[in-house]
Amino acid sequence: xxxxxxxxxxxxxxxxxxxxxxxxEAGRFVAIVGPNGAGKSTFLKLLTGELTPACGSIRxxxxxxxxxxxxxxxxxxxxLAQQNHVSLPFSVREIVMMGRYPFHKNAPExxxxxxxxxxxxxxxxxxxxxRVFPTLSGGEQQRAQLAKALAQIWEITGAxxxxxxxxxxxxxxxxxxxxxIARQLAGKGTxxxxxxxxxxxxxxxxxxxxxxxxxxxxxxxxxxxxxxEENIRRVFDVQVRLVKLPESGxxxxxxxxxxxxxxxxxxxxxxxxxxxxxx
Amino acid sequence: xxxxxxxxxxxxxxxxxxxxxxxxxxxxxxGLLTFILALTAVSSAGVGAVPVSPAELWGIVTxxxxxxxxxxxxxxxxxxxxxxRLPRICLGILVGAGLSVAGALLQGLFRNPLADPTLIGIxxxxxxxxxxxxxxxxxxxxxGGYMASYSLAVAAFSGACLTTLLVYRLARANGEFKISTxxxxxxxxxxxxMAVTGLITSLANDQQLRDLTFWNLGSLGGATWTNVxxxxxxxxxxxxxxxxxxxxxxLLALGENQAGYLGVDLRVLRRRCIVxxxxxxxxxxxxxxxxxxxxxxxxxxxxxxxxxxxxxxxxASALGGAIILTVADTLSRTLTAPAELPIGVIxxxxxxxxxxxxxxxxxxxxx
Numbered sequence: 001x002x003x004x005x006x007x008x009x010x011x012x013x014x015x016x017x018x019x020x021x022x023x024x025e026a027g028r029f030v031a032i033v034g035p036n037g038a039g040k041s042t043f044l045k046l047l048t049g050e051l052t053p054a055c056g057s058i059r060x061x062x063x064x065x066x067x068x069x070x071x072x073x074x075x076x077x078x079x080l081a082q083q084n085h086v087s088l089p090f091s092v093r094e095i096v097m098m099g100r101y102p103f104h105k106n107a108p109e110x111x112x113x114x115x116x117x118x119x120x121x122x123x124x125x126x127x128x129x130x131r132v133f134p135t136l137s138g139g140e141q142q143r144a145q146l147a148k149a150l151a152q153i154w155e156i157t158g159a160x161x162x163x164x165x166x167x168x169x170x171x172x173x174x175x176x177x178x179x180x181i182a183r184q185l186a187g188k189g190t191x192x193x194x195x196x197x198x199x200x201x202x203x204x205x206x207x208x209x210x211x212x213x214x215x216x217x218x219x220x221x222x223x224x225x226x227x228x229e230e231n232i233r234r235v236f237d238v239q240v241r242l243v244k245l246p247e248s249g250x251x252x253x254x255x256x257x258x259x260x261x262x263x264x265x266x267x268x269x270x271x272x273x274x275x276x277x278x279x
Numbered sequence: 280x281x282x283x284x285x286x287x288x289x290x291x292x293x294x295x296x297x298x299x300x301x302x303x304x305x306x307x308x309x310g311l312l313t314f315i316l317a318l319t320a321v322s323s324a325g326v327g328a329v330p331v332s333p334a335e336l337w338g339i340v341t342x343x344x345x346x347x348x349x350x351x352x353x354x355x356x357x358x359x360x361x362x363x364r365l366p367r368i369c370l371g372i373l374v375g376a377g378l379s380v381a382g383a384l385l386q387g388l389f390r391n392p393l394a395d396p397t398l399i400g401i402x403x404x405x406x407x408x409x410x411x412x413x414x415x416x417x418x419x420x421x422x423g424g425y426m427a428s429y430s431l432a433v434a435a436f437s438g439a440c441l442t443t444l445l446v447y448r449l450a451r452a453n454g455e456f457k458i459s460t461x462x463x464x465x466x467x468x469x470x471x472x473m474a475v476t477g478l479i480t481s482l483a484n485d486q487q488l489r490d491l492t493f494w495n496l497g498s499l500g501g502a503t504w505t506n507v508x509x510x511x512x513x514x515x516x517x518x519x520x521x522x523x524x525x526x527x528x529x530l531l532a533l534g535e536n537q538a539g540y541l542g543v544d545l546r547v548l549r550r551r552c553i554v555x556x557x558x559x560x561x562x563x564x565x566x567x568x569x570x571x572x573x574x575x576x577x578x579x580x581x582x583x584x585x586x587x588x589x590x591x592x593x594x595a596s597a598l599g600g601a602i603i604l605t606v607a608d609t610l611s612r613t614l615t616a617p618a619e620l621p622i623g624v625i626x627x628x629x630x631x632x633x634x635x636x637x638x639x640x641x642x643x644x645x646x
Contacts, residue, residue, distance in 0.1 A: 050536060074542030081536055087390040088532040088587035098533065101526050102542045106590070107302065152541065 007056035031202035034212035074102040077160035078149035099151030138169040163194035312598035367502040377559035379600025382574030387528035400442035408438025432565035439561030496621030497570035525589035572630035
């Protein structure tokens with residue numbers, strides 16, 4: 001379990017995250033949504049331990065994240081980043097094996113090989129396993145990186161998986177497939193935290209949605225409570241309709257136009273400005 | 280569920296075992312390199328003004344070890360072998376291994392295939408200090424006998440350490456260390472050192488100039504057992520410690536963030552790599568002068584043959600560097616015998632075309 005208590009973060013004198021408190025249970029799929037510059041990626045970096053909060057604390061299993069040594073963290077959480085440039089011509093299989101590095105000393109063991117194969121199959125990359133990573137397409141690279149992240153937390157119960165826009169560059173089928181993998185992991189007890197841009201994906205896959213704006217949590221809770229027409233309009237500045245599918249009862253977000261043309265834009269524009277000054 | 284999957288995987292052993300031959304291939308490769316190195320060393324020991332055949336060589340070695348020679352040899356051959364050829368070969372092996380491993384370390388650390396000890400100022404620092412020592416004949420006489428005769432070596436080594444330290448400090452001046460900054464600072468320091476070296480060189484007299492040129496292009500001509508024994512612990516330390524860094528260096532290829540997520544403490548890794556590289560290169564340059572291209576090229580060639588995994592790249596670079604330097608030294612003292620060519624000329628002449636070939640092939644494949 002992760003507890004985030006009144007966390008703030010500043011860079012170059014600008015406050016990027018202010019007073020965020022949150023609880024993330026293992027076994028839940030948490031989606032972080034919000035417009036560009038809302039601080040989603042920064043927040044994710046704080047959660048992974050890459051950045052240290054300026055104030056407040058982040059606890060993993062009751063222990064402050066700062067107190068963990070890097071190798072310890074590497075055995076408790078995996079991160080799928082947005083940018084994945086690999087500077088040497090490693091094969092896909094070798095890249096995925098790197099997810100197992102925190103678990104073996106010098107040479108991989110039988111078990112590590114088995115896990116690597118399982119993860120490659122999980123992301124449907126077995127056929128490309130011997131290809132050189134930098135020669136793959138962007139989407140294939142992303143899937144290989146996902147396999148590496150899976151390999152890292154494969155056997156760990158109560159581990160965390162952090163995904164920064166995991167569907168970036170993937171075709172529709174693999175977008176769904178990746179999120180399906182993440183949801184299955186959550187079902188098995190892994191905590192999944194994903195920054196998502198597609199609100200429909202968040203509605204469909206997440207157990208919880210955290211909506212961020214201006215470095216703060218605007219709303220959090222179950223997807224259908226958080227992703228309301230009103231909240232989306234206020235945070236994303238877009239007029240949407242939520243449509244219920246008649247056969248399954250699932251909701252879809254449909255964009256119906258920019259809020260600029262909608263009624264009441266004046267007052268919320270003013271409140272936006274106020275909160276900007278408030279920072 | 281997870282257990283099931285793994286069990287299922289393990290049952291398909293064909294696929295799982297598939298990786299084993301790879302590491303066996305690596306071991307075979309390393310064995311082959313060791314064999315080639317032995318072969319080069321033996322032939323290098325035999326070539327020269329006083330030729331020594333392998334049989335005579337065997338005689339010399341066995342008589343020393345067991346007191347009885349199986350093959351006849353001349354006394355002159357024995358002296359040449361023990362006091363001239365063997366120390367020279369050993370020095371070549373150590374310098375070659377040290378430079379190449381340092382190159383592999385730095386290329387891994389900077390995630391840049393063009394990184395070499397020259398880039399972060401190790402070589403140029405050593406050079407500046409050596410130039411100062413030669414031209415102003417700064418001696419270390421006050422340190423007493425044995426140290427005094429090594430003024431040049433000591434100066435070069437200190438110069439290497441100082442510039443590296445300076446570059447490193449400047450690169451983290453803002454509190455946060457950036458590798459790109461370190462490379463840029465390294466380039467700036469290099470330019471500065473080159474300018475000062477040029478300035479001082481213009482003040483040198485003829486004899487000093489000849490010394491400088493020779494030192495600048497490197498030579499194993501000054502090899503003695505003392506040299507070899509001075510260098511040995513430094514190179515040995517590098518060779519013993521670097522394999523422990525190879526996993527981290529592999530992870531670094533994924534980027535600094537990803538390496539961090541996978542448990543690499545970048546600060547520690549960076550410091551270790553730089554210290555080890557400076558030790559190996561600083562002392563090598565102090566003993567044999569500035570031998571270019573080896574540190575840059577050998578890791579490239581090794582990666583072409585063995586792939587990018589540092590667990591094999593590092594030992595293979597050590598062996599490859601040793602082989603290349605032994606060959607280059609043999610050429611440098613036989614091609615224009617009785618005169619000697621600076622070894623740096625040979626390595627650059629051999630290295631530049633190979634390097635260009637590798638680069639062309641690489642870009643050809645990528646584009």
